[in-house]
Amino acid sequence: MSVDQATVRRVAHLARIAVTEEEVVHLQGELNAILAFVDELAEVDVTGVEPMTSVIPMTLPLRQDTVTDGFYPERVLANAPVAEDGFFAVPKVVE
Amino acid sequence: MTELTRLTITAAREGLAQGHFTATELTQAYLDAIEPAGDLNAYVLSTPEKALEMAKASDERIAKGEAGMLEGIPLGVKDNYAVDGVRTTAGSNMLKNFVPQYESTVTANLWRDGAVLLGKLNQDEFAMGSSTETSAFGPTVNPWRRDGSDQPLVPGGSSGGVAAAVAAHICAGAAGTDTGGSIRQPAAFTGTVGIKPTYGRCSRWGIIAYASSLDQAGPIARSVNDAALLLRSMAGHDPKDSTSVDRPVPDYQQAVGGSVKGMRIGIPREYRVDGMSGEIASLWDEGAQWLRDAGAEVVEISLPHSKYALPAYYIVALAEASSNLARYDGVRYGERVPGRDIVEMYEKTRAAGFGAEVRRRIMIGTYVLSAGYYDAYYVRAQKVRTLIKRDFENAFHAGIDAVLAPATPSPAFGIGEVSGADPVEMYLQDVFTVTLNMAGLPGIAVPAGLSGDGLPLGLQLIGRPFGEGALFSLAQVIEEAAGRFECPEKWWL
Numbered sequence: 001m002s003v004d005q006a007t008v009r010r011v012a013h014l015a016r017i018a019v020t021e022e023e024v025v026h027l028q029g030e031l032n033a034i035l036a037f038v039d040e041l042a043e044v045d046v047t048g049v050e051p052m053t054s055v056i057p058m059t060l061p062l063r064q065d066t067v068t069d070g071f072y073p074e075r076v077l078a079n080a081p082v083a084e085d086g087f088f089a090v091p092k093v094v095e
Numbered sequence: 096m097t098e099l100t101r102l103t104i105t106a107a108r109e110g111l112a113q114g115h116f117t118a119t120e121l122t123q124a125y126l127d128a129i130e131p132a133g134d135l136n137a138y139v140l141s142t143p144e145k146a147l148e149m150a151k152a153s154d155e156r157i158a159k160g161e162a163g164m165l166e167g168i169p170l171g172v173k174d175n176y177a178v179d180g181v182r183t184t185a186g187s188n189m190l191k192n193f194v195p196q197y198e199s200t201v202t203a204n205l206w207r208d209g210a211v212l213l214g215k216l217n218q219d220e221f222a223m224g225s226s227t228e229t230s231a232f233g234p235t236v237n238p239w240r241r242d243g244s245d246q247p248l249v250p251g252g253s254s255g256g257v258a259a260a261v262a263a264h265i266c267a268g269a270a271g272t273d274t275g276g277s278i279r280q281p282a283a284f285t286g287t288v289g290i291k292p293t294y295g296r297c298s299r300w301g302i303i304a305y306a307s308s309l310d311q312a313g314p315i316a317r318s319v320n321d322a323a324l325l326l327r328s329m330a331g332h333d334p335k336d337s338t339s340v341d342r343p344v345p346d347y348q349q350a351v352g353g354s355v356k357g358m359r360i361g362i363p364r365e366y367r368v369d370g371m372s373g374e375i376a377s378l379w380d381e382g383a384q385w386l387r388d389a390g391a392e393v394v395e396i397s398l399p400h401s402k403y404a405l406p407a408y409y410i411v412a413l414a415e416a417s418s419n420l421a422r423y424d425g426v427r428y429g430e431r432v433p434g435r436d437i438v439e440m441y442e443k444t445r446a447a448g449f450g451a452e453v454r455r456r457i458m459i460g461t462y463v464l465s466a467g468y469y470d471a472y473y474v475r476a477q478k479v480r481t482l483i484k485r486d487f488e489n490a491f492h493a494g495i496d497a498v499l500a501p502a503t504p505s506p507a508f509g510i511g512e513v514s515g516a517d518p519v520e521m522y523l524q525d526v527f528t529v530t531l532n533m534a535g536l537p538g539i540a541v542p543a544g545l546s547g548d549g550l551p552l553g554l555q556l557i558g559r560p561f562g563e564g565a566l567f568s569l570a571q572v573i574e575e576a577a578g579r580f581e582c583p584e585k586w587w588l
Contacts, residue, residue: 055308
């Protein structure tokens, strides 16, 4: 399978990465090289094979549903690009 | 005090215990070695004040007879481990000002045992690369050079700063991570020992994620014994990582020097790939002979799905990466570029913060997970992964204890030599290492010889799940037969 430039733009938008027109051209070539490389998998017979979910057989551990951590908002916000009044601040999202 | 930086961790522990020198003197010797080594670009941040504070505390514990198993040993840490209060970037501009307010479990284990932090080590951005050239801090330079040449070579990647620092004696050992070969390939390129343990052996908590079903922590060291000591400290169960395995950590040092008599070693015929250098092929044969001489039985085996490991990896890893890296949205941490609305803010933030290789991998991952392609790519790759793991299970059921293979298809290459227009060329670096990550198995890279132009070459041993002990025994046989490899010239001084 290979991608056209419209697909490159669509995938970039899905991934929330801005791309310039010039980048689209390069990315198309690079993405197609990688997709051609992985296309080799199409020749493997996977009939009746279960997809891998965990390399080491284990059951998901459970614990009591209680609060075990927290109560330090200043540390949680310490790396926020913009924080106001103890909250993460973002551009307006509701009109 | 430069001779202090020549010591193995084991020898340094003895010297500290017997009072021949203090942890402060040992740490100062390493700090003095780091300072003039800027040309290597191995450290992205050195933390001398913290190091001397930790060394002082170590000296106090040694005086009180309370020394831990790594007391006073100065280590480097790859820059994708969160260290409380120390800038942690994962080699990315996205995190250029990120200062974690928490400590990764693996580094906490090292400090619990008395180790001293010298600083944070360079890596490919978000561990995506095989040469450390994708780092936002620029490439790390391999301390090794070809005979008679001053061309700068890559140290491998993504743990390139880790391997270079260990090889250059600017730390006593270091913590790396391995998703597709990122500990073992740099170890092979620098004449050092690197082990990726079984998936779940070390906690991933506090390590900046690339591909969560493949990422594992592990040490790089100057000897097999040092690697065993470091892994014992790093490993262990952690309730904060649900994939961390709750089983006791053995004393791996006891396995070093242990007999390999009667062990059955598999040589996978599918690993004799086109384009493998003749030197590496003959080194592989030599390694098999060393193990035979030590009493192991060497047999040819078949791992028929090996050739599909790399393409399957690039689907699984990139899909997981696209999901993991969705967190870098300019809201909770990391850099932000403003936009007219929140979507434009996301898009500009991620375009500016991520480098070219990271953007490319996120986009591939997004594509293979998108509607209409999920089954054809992602589910199919996970099925192939089941087949790759089954190949190893069949070999182990047939009585194979470990597999011997090359670590890399070639010795270290020059900076800029393999980063051309086709990204797949670089991906082929992982051809021998990536199968283990896909199957969750442990693997150790151990230096075994030099190329014709004087560069280190490594062999790799692949073990059963939680079979790290056997790997240390086998690797020690190779270390004793091949000797240890020291970089001949400190050209950076």
